[in-house]
Amino acid sequence: MSGVKPIHLFKALSEIELRMRKAERIIIFTDYDGTLIPTAERPELAVADEELKTLLNNLASNPRIKIIIASGRAIQTLKRLIPLKNVIYAGDHGINVEFPSGEVFTWRKAKLVNPLVEEIYRELSEFFKNERGVIIEKKNSNLSVHYRLLTDFNKIRETVQATYLIVEKCDKNNLLQVFTGSKIVEIRAKGWDKGKVVEIAGRKLKITSRDLVFFIGDDVTDEDGFRKIKPTGVSVIVKNGCERETVAEYFLNDPFELRFFLHNLPLKLVNSNI
Structure with a gap:
């Protein structure tokens, strides 16, 4: 793990916005539980609210924004908890990946x-x-x-x-x-992790150095994703009151701060003339 502590994402917004101005597309990999929504006491209660679904659907409808939900949950469970259009669902830590076209990738092992x-x-x-x-x-x-x-x-x-x-x-x-x-x-x-999700989605989306890639998550299983997008991507850990070692460059305190950032993302894109 990196010995450098992450800085709050909001303190780096000027730099991030500059990078977005130069990017061709914004690619967002995000965990679900503890990242997009607060962790529920029971896993079946972690249902996305209408505001969040509307926000993500609006973002995903922008041709220059691609969203990949990468979770340890099964895809069918994710689609029940947060049904969205035009997003990529990566379930079981990316062992199964479903694209908006209906195409499904499953790790051969x-x-x-x-x-x-x-x-x-x-x-x-x-x-x-x-x-x-x-x-x-x-x-x-x-x-x-x-x-x-x-x-x-x-x-x-x-x-x-x-x-x-x-x-x-x-x-x-x-x-x-x-x-x-x-x-x-x-x-x-063993042999599969969320870093592989970046590879699979990257090939499908034809991600290049002209795109700006975010990986956002709260758990130790997200560290592989953080590593994979370095050094050019934006890695963000959602702390939820937990201090631990991480390779992420930036942090947010909770899912509500992430939601605030995502709410303002379309405005940044418009103002940036991307």
């Missing part, structure tokens, strides 16, 4: 990972069946164990330890990796 994820999901569900404070969210090619509802430190520690042990027991071929995030344990495939 997903067929090896998916049955293992299903097995671990069954094991975790059985282990935590009597623990109401633990929520297990199964996607297509990854899992999340949420413990946001737990308040007892020992319970939290036991939950994290048990999750790691169950994954270790089931994953005999070492296909998965485990990350601890903000009150969540993420279980995902």
